[in-house]
Amino acid sequence: MEDISQQIEELKLEIEMLRNDMKKTQPHRHCLNCGISVPPDKNFCSQKCEDEWNRMVKRKKQSTYIWLIFFVILMLILLLTSWGA
Numbered sequence: 129m130e131d132i133s134q135q136i137e138e139l140k141l142e143i144e145m146l147r148n149d150m151k152k153t154q155p156h157r158h159c160l161n162c163g164i165s166v167p168p169d170k171n172f173c174s175q176k177c178e179d180e181w182n183r184m185v186k187r188k189k190q191s192t193y194i195w196l197i198f199f200v201i202l203m204l205i206l207l208l209t210s211w212g213a
């Protein structure tokens with residue numbers, strides 16, 4: 129009988145350890161750039177990833193801006209040509 133209760137105690141300890149492991153791994157984020165697991169208070173795994181991400185966002189913003197200008201010019205051309213006709 130003592131063996132079983134000891135085994136139960138061991139199992140309880142094991143479950144507790146697993147629970148702690150889950151607590152350790154559950155609250156986490158993923159690096160916005162490469163997707164690797166990072167602490168919940170961080171967005172990136174490294175400065176390099178943060179730099180890369182910021183560069184990418186900047187490029188995206190720039191290309192959106194360029195498209196907007198292109199669109200406005202296109203509209204102006206369309207407006208002007210239909211005005212003349």
Ligand SMILES: [Zn+2]
Nearest residue numbers: 159162173177
């Ligand atoms: Zn990363």
